Amino acid sequence: MTVHQKNLNIEEIVKADIAHHFHPFTDHKSFHAAGGPRVITHGDGVYIWDGKGNKILDGMSGLWCVNIGYGRKELAEVAYRQMLDLPYYNTFFKTTTVPATELASKISSLLPRRFQHIFFTNSGSEGNDTIVRWVRHYWKVMGKPYRQHIIGRRRGYHGSTWVAANLGGMVGMHEQGGTQLPGFHHIQQPYWYDFGGDKTPEEFGLEAAAELEKKILELGPDNVAAFIGEPIQGAAGVLIPPSTYWPEVQKICRKYGILIISDEVICGFGRTGKWFGFEQFGYQPDIINMAKGLSSGYLPIGAIAFSEELIKPFFDKGGEFYHGMTYDGHPVASAVALKNIEIIQNEKLVERVAELAPHFNAMLKKLEDHPIVGETRSVGLIGALELTRNKAKRERFNESGRVGTICRDHCFNAGLIMRACWDTMVLAPPFCITEKEIDEIGKLARQALDKTYADVKAEVA
Ligand code: PXG
Numbered sequence: 131m132t133v134h135q136k137n138l139n140i141e142e143i144v145k146a147d148i149a150h151h152f153h154p155f156t157d158h159k160s161f162h163a164a165g166g167p168r169v170i171t172h173g174d175g176v177y178i179w180d181g182k183g184n185k186i187l188d189g190m191s192g193l194w195c196v197n198i199g200y201g202r203k204e205l206a207e208v209a210y211r212q213m214l215d216l217p218y219y220n221t222f223f224k225t226t227t228v229p230a231t232e233l234a235s236k237i238s239s240l241l242p243r244r245f246q247h248i249f250f251t252n253s254g255s256e257g258n259d260t261i262v263r264w265v266r267h268y269w270k271v272m273g274k275p276y277r278q279h280i281i282g283r284r285r286g287y288h289g290s291t292w293v294a295a296n297l298g299g300m301v302g303m304h305e306q307g308g309t310q311l312p313g314f315h316h317i318q319q320p321y322w323y324d325f326g327g328d329k330t331p332e333e334f335g336l337e338a339a340a341e342l343e344k345k346i347l348e349l350g351p352d353n354v355a356a357f358i359g360e361p362i363q364g365a366a367g368v369l370i371p372p373s374t375y376w377p378e379v380q381k382i383c384r385k386y387g388i389l390i391i392s393d394e395v396i397c398g399f400g401r402t403g404k405w406f407g408f409e410q411f412g413y414q415p416d417i418i419n420m421a422k423g424l425s426s427g428y429l430p431i432g433a434i435a436f437s438e439e440l441i442k443p444f445f446d447k448g449g450e451f452y453h454g455m456t457y458d459g460h461p462v463a464s465a466v467a468l469k470n471i472e473i474i475q476n477e478k479l480v481e482r483v484a485e486l487a488p489h490f491n492a493m494l495k496k497l498e499d500h501p502i503v504g505e506t507r508s509v510g511l512i513g514a515l516e517l518t519r520n521k522a523k524r525e526r527f528n529e530s531g532r533v534g535t536i537c538r539d540h541c542f543n544a545g546l547i548m549r550a551c552w553d554t555m556v557l558a559p560p561f562c563i564t565e566k567e568i569d570e571i572g573k574l575a576r577q578a579l580d581k582t583y584a585d586v587k588a589e590v591a
Pocket of ligand 1: 252253255256258287288289290360364393394395396421422549
């Protein structure tokens with residue numbers, strides 16, 4: 131327990147939480163039935179501790195974000211110093227702060243040369259809302275106001291604000307919060323395990339990309355503004371597209387003059403073993419959305435990169451884009467993000483992810499001998515394993531994700547955080563993980579899988 135948490139009364143915290151805290155993405159009835167929250171008190175490296183003193187290996191880097199790991203004092207120190215110098219000033223009305231400008235320069239230095247300008251946000255959701263407003267405005271500025279439709283994928287996740295939820299393809303989210311907004315469309319996700327049938331992944335990748343062209347032709351190519359995709363669909367269950375998919379998507383978008391938005395909120399800043407997911411999958415986006423790994427989750431901050439070709443008309447023609455949030459380019463969050471990137475660069479953590487990738491993949495592959503594990507897959511330090519009732523037929527237990535939830539709970543109790551996306555178990559550990567800790571994930575995951583198997587044996591074919 132860290133010094134300043136010595137006198138914590140966890141029972142009181144749990145009581146207060148039940149009484150006053152309304153949680154995101156939580157079924158409140160089962161939350162209360164479970165006796166309230168598990169309180170996480172502190173972290174170090176790849177481990178976190180709960181209020182009962184349990185040490186847990188965080189296989190999810192928080193929510194895909196604590197990439198450099200927990201407990202890095204340098205980030206706390208930089209935040210402290212920046213707060214004393216200047217806790218806040220805005221970036222509106224022709225002003226800036228030193229960290230915001232330095233961070234914009236730093237991010238553009240990590241990207242291909244055509245990305246020179248960065249717009250700051252506070253989260254991935256805000257980034258996507260901003261991008262939708264911006265893209266539609268861009269096409270108006272370009273004299274093509276009819277280019278308003280945006281195409282995404284089913285089970286894509288782009289955030290929880292209204293526009294971001296419409297952009298994403300989570301049906302459960304569409305059904306809440308009122309009418310679907312106009313102009314958002316979703317095509318099938320490139321998910322070979324569920325939809326590939328007898329085709330090779332490469333054949334299936336081309337087929338999934340062809341869905342995009344079909345949708346474009348249905349809407350009328352001149353009416354389509356942009357296509358948005360995560361390089362790997364994270365929240366859908368780490369859907370790693372076949373190698374043929376993204377190059378074909380790019381070809382189709384170029385053919386019809388449609389912008390490519392790469393949502394790098396999970397994949398950005400090294401997760402796949404390259405700085406950005408588009409480098410791993412061989413395509414060139416026009417707009418990039420970033421958050422999470424930008425600050426390793428130490429403070430909330432997001433950023434959008436627009437290619438110069440898109441930005442230039444705004445410089446040439448003038449005119450204001452009526453959009454901005456109070457905390458865009460917040461100086462403390464920017465200073466922390468700068469330090470985070472410095473750590474990633476100095477410690478060569480992106481290269482380290484690439485180096486660890488085969489070991490991480492081998493750990494997952496070893497689990498394929500388990501009776502309820504179907505395919506396993508990974509790129510860099512992001513991976514998944516499919517729970518199945520019939521390996522040969524790639525059959526799910528059911529659509530509800532019940533078995534995934536059972537497995538997730540067994541993982542937690544075994545001392546491992548692995549997230550369940552329906553019946554797909556996913557992992558995205560911090561980049562500072564060691565080979566030994568990866569082996570520990572394998573060991574704990576197997577224990578949890580054994581217990582899950584014991585619970586559902588009767589259903590396994
Ligand atoms: N885009 C992508 C690709 C994301 O993964 C967002 C946008 C939204 O970012 P913010 O910062 O507004 O949350 C995300 C977020 C999960 C889970 O359970 C995933 C996310 C957020 C919360 C939960 O997998 N991804």
